[in-house]
Amino acid sequence: MTESLTRFELPQSAIPTRWYNIQADLPRPLPVVLHPGTKSPVTSDDLGVLFPQEIINQEVSRERFIEIPEEVREIYKLWRPTPLMRARRLEKAIGTTAKIYYKYEGVSPSGSHKLNTAIPQAFYNKQAGVVGVTTETGAGQWGTALSQACNFFNLECYVFMVKVSFVQKPYRRAIIQSFGANVTASPSDKTEAGRAILAQDPDSTGSLGIAISEAVEMAAKSGGKYKYALGSVLNHVLMHQSIIGQEAMLQLDRAGDSPDIVVGCVGGGSNFAGIAVPYLRDKIVHGRNVRVVAVEPAACPTLTRGVYAYDYGDTAGMAPMVKMHTLGAKFIPPPVHAGGLRYHGVGSVISELYDQKLIEAYSVPQLEVFKSAVTFLRAEGIVPAPEAGHAVAQVIREAIRAKEEGTSPVILFNLCGHGHFDMTAYDAYFRGELTDYAYPQAAIEAALAELPEVNI
């Protein structure tokens, strides 16, 4: 019977009640976070300008498990548990000897995994008496998720949307607005950071780093009325996503399988961490034999070509400084369509795991991503978001290698979102208008040369 199943469900009563915090099990503690002005370790008071206390506690906590509030679990029930699928048709299409499973986070109302952290972030902000939250969005997945979460908790929501996305993705803007959020094209004239950029370049199409600067500034100057919310990179964000991997583990148990390879795409690192951390815990604590594989765009190769150093999280240098794998905060990645992966750095947790050789990293060029995504959609029916297409590309590489080597690994990957709002990118791909980008060596070297000096 199990043999012919495609989807492995969990009852809602099995939704995990705790997030897993990998900080508890890292071989060494994470490097401290620095204040961008003083370059000294940030205090709780420094962070309190941007985040409510419970979020700050979670950010630095080394507790292994943190209780998911009942109010958050109730909203998770709108779409969780998400399905775990056996990609039988993809296996057949590429003729692999591997078994391929994917956890599908695209069934969430926002269409991606981002809602897993947007809900608790909105909840903790509401609990702290905040009026609203500010944020940035590039591809739009995060803006959609946070606007939904704020709507659920009656919080105001201000989204600075990278201008090129604001113009090119009117559907994304519309869905964010339909949940009641206020969307501003960034750079804007609403903040000093935005006005400074516009003064230099009135035609600036924006970047994630600039939009973060604007959102941080708005919160910081609001006198406590607004706080700031980030959709990836930070420890608490990655921890909230651990619900993905916890569910996947239960579902794979039901399928009677255990992964040899776990794959996720990496921008800031949240969907990757989400699927991977429960397996990494077993690897660190119990010596489990599992390869954990991060995939990034060749045009923004943060792990594979970056350095592990302190850097700013944003362009204007207003966000806290974090030790992370980075290409330099001044690096503007080429305009690949996986907007969610176009960030100069990667979360501290991911960087530390990579530095400790607990995870592997590979980069994939854009055309291979779309080719793989089309193979997937024609086999499985689901259109992957371009970000998720990176994971698909790596999975296909692994599956083809397995066939060549005559092995039969079990591969698990995170299909973190659907591509319904990315059809213009697919359209361009089919018309032959997409390109790969040469490794942007000069731009990265220039950005790395400007890394801030710190005394820590």
Added chain:
Amino acid sequence: MTESLTRFELPQSAIPTRWYNIQADLPRPLPVVLHPGTKSPVTSDDLGVLFPQEIINQEVSRERFIEIPEEVREIYKLWRPTPLMRARRLEKAIGTTAKIYYKYEGVSPSGSHKLNTAIPQAFYNKQAGVVGVTTETGAGQWGTALSQACNFFNLECYVFMVKVSFVQKPYRRAIIQSFGANVTASPSDKTEAGRAILAQDPDSTGSLGIAISEAVEMAAKSGGKYKYALGSVLNHVLMHQSIIGQEAMLQLDRAGDSPDIVVGCVGGGSNFAGIAVPYLRDKIVHGRNVRVVAVEPAACPTLTRGVYAYDYGDTAGMAPMVKMHTLGAKFIPPPVHAGGLRYHGVGSVISELYDQKLIEAYSVPQLEVFKSAVTFLRAEGIVPAPEAGHAVAQVIREAIRAKEEGTSPVILFNLCGHGHFDMTAYDAYFRGELTDYAYPQAAIEAALAELPEVNI
């Protein structure tokens, strides 16, 4: 425990193995279908130009249950069973005493219920040795579903897309193309029907009736190479959708509830029939006390304002003639955004059920639809397709009445698809640019005056 559940799952092993054919239980047989040229009852040979034999058999079958082929069930497993949700947050938002459940068909890869019939139609065509199928699409849900289904069975797929949608919905066109289908804006110069329309009006933006004429002509003139596939209206199409209601019944049993009111939106009638027919069977056969409610746009009030008469299925009079509730094949509905409900007629099964007073029908104006859809999306997180918004609007009417009357009915409705490709319509609604349309009395009267005469 059950009390706090939001989603009611079924294991894949519980996917129904048979479609339910309500023709077996109708109080009287359906009126015969006529050849559009001779106006005599169509023969199997007449229909054989357009459809493979198994489809024709199903179209006229009075067998109560028809086996779902194993190959179809295997693909159903990519997304079925679909979830049944208790809309707890919507209930709270509108303060109703009713219990509201919805069956969510938007989780299908194509984003709507249409894939339920696209898969078997593609399968039977493939089995019959056909090279490809032709079809039309308006809103795009059907074109998406059929292109996916053809891709799964290696069939060519030719979609005539109503020109106004082709232009206004580039994402829809792109997703249809991404599954390998050939998409043509209709009216086109590829068919006589299309060329005749363009000769009269080179700027014609098309209509569903015109696109059907083009698709039917292409199949009819292909010498058997291509057949034609329709996404609604016909008996076999409605029967394939019975899987929705069968699953819902099993899931509601698990929830410990039984519906007093079952609601679906109606264009050709397939999603409505899908959710309703298992309950109608109980109503007809066992005298079950359940209200079954069809909802249509006020701008295209086929059931509430049309007549029950023989009419053409398409503009050029090439498709078979069916006795149905109709506004006249020459009626072009106002451009409401629920493109899937803009059809002059409604399926024979639905018409007969309405004539026998086994179902009720109501019409809802466009602004109420969007207002209700926004209430729903803010409560439940899911953006309804404008078509599904009609069901939501009626459910909210019923739920508010229940509160006023102090009753606590259990309401079940079919949320037949998501609105990810309809965000421009929501955008226009939020900008105050959508309007209601006056009941198009003169146009309907003119179209009804042109109803064909038949001798039957």
